[in-house]
Amino acid sequence: MAPASSAQEFSELVRSRRSTRDFLTTPIPQGLLEAVLADANTAPSWSNTQPYRLAIASGAVRDRLAAGLCERFDTATRAQQGGLLGKLKLLATRHGLPDGDFTTNFEYPEDLQPRRRATGHGLYELLGIGRKDHAARHQQMRKNFEFFGAPTAIFVFVHAGLREFSILDAGIFVQTLMLSAHAHGLATCAQGALATWGGPVRAEFDIPKDYKLICGISIGYASDHAVNQFNPGRHEAGALRLTA
Numbered sequence: 001m002a003p004a005s006s007a008q009e010f011s012e013l014v015r016s017r018r019s020t021r022d023f024l025t026t027p028i029p030q031g032l033l034e035a036v037l038a039d040a041n042t043a044p045s046w047s048n049t050q051p052y053r054l055a056i057a058s059g060a061v062r063d064r065l066a067a068g069l070c071e072r073f074d075t076a077t078r079a080q081q082g083g084l085l086g087k088l089k090l091l092a093t094r095h096g097l098p099d100g101d102f103t104t105n106f107e108y109p110e111d112l113q114p115r116r117r118a119t120g121h122g123l124y125e126l127l128g129i130g131r132k133d134h135a136a137r138h139q140q141m142r143k144n145f146e147f148f149g150a151p152t153a154i155f156v157f158v159h160a161g162l163r164e165f166s167i168l169d170a171g172i173f174v175q176t177l178m179l180s181a182h183a184h185g186l187a188t189c190a191q192g193a194l195a196t197w198g199g200p201v202r203a204e205f206d207i208p209k210d211y212k213l214i215c216g217i218s219i220g221y222a223s224d225h226a227v228n229q230f231n232p233g234r235h236e237a238g239a240l241r242l243t244a
């Protein structure tokens with residue numbers, strides 16, 4: 001049984017984790033990354049199937065992936081800005097068209113929109129980016145595909161055969177990984193955006209066909225950029241509870 005005194009440390013650890021969106025280029029020592037992965041590997045899963053796999057990109061592979069993803073992001077953005085003609089060209093060439101396993105661009109349910117908007121606006125406000133400054137918004141969004149400068153990107157794949165439950169298991173795994181990273185002095189950002197294009201990561205890694213790209217995680221050391229202080233807050237805990 002864990003000692004009672006660790007409960008407070010645990011609370012402090014989980015409460016102080018934040019998504020990091022500006023990293024130092026400092027590489028992660030291999031032993032440190034292995035320690036974090038070993039912790040993450042203790043995550044529970046459906047029948048202990050551990051229905052997830054990781055593609056971990058550092059160094060030249062990381063750089064090639066960032067270049068490939070940014071190129072697709074730029075191509076797709078240009079096509080969208082190019083009106084009907086731009087969209088037709090995107091459809092004809094298919095280059096830049098999302099080729100991920102899951103759709104990352106969808107209408108948000110009405111009841112979730114306010115939180116999504118508040119989070120986006122809060123982030124852009126902190127960065128001094130105006131609501132109509134599309135160029136600056138584009139540049140900020142693009143940073144997702146440069147892994148916010150992190151030296152390592154982890155792509156998370158789930159087994160399609162376990163349906164929704166592999167995604168649930170991967171979520172538990174990802175949070176265990178992010179908390180262990182935080183405890184070891186590393187910073188992370190889980191990124192659904194990194195599931196938009198699967199082609200670049202499939203070209204670099206041997207990924208079994210049953211495994212589908214669900215998200216990425218940028219990992220490294222946080223810079224002291226103000227963006228890393230962004231804390232969008234949460235519902236009051238009571239708001240999570242359904243009334244009887």
Ligand SMILES: Cc1cc2nc3c(=O)[nH]c(=O)nc-3n(C[C@H](O)[C@H](O)[C@H](O)COP(=O)(O)O)c2cc1C
Pocket residue numbers: 017018019020021119144189190191192193194215230231232
């Ligand atoms: C599954 C998942 C996907 C996410 N995708 C992105 C993303 O694509 N880009 C990004 O900047 N943040 C992304 N985030 C980070 C969330 O915006 C962040 O967790 C949320 O705003 C709460 O902030 P916090 O992590 O600092 O507590 C994602 C988080 C999760 C769990």
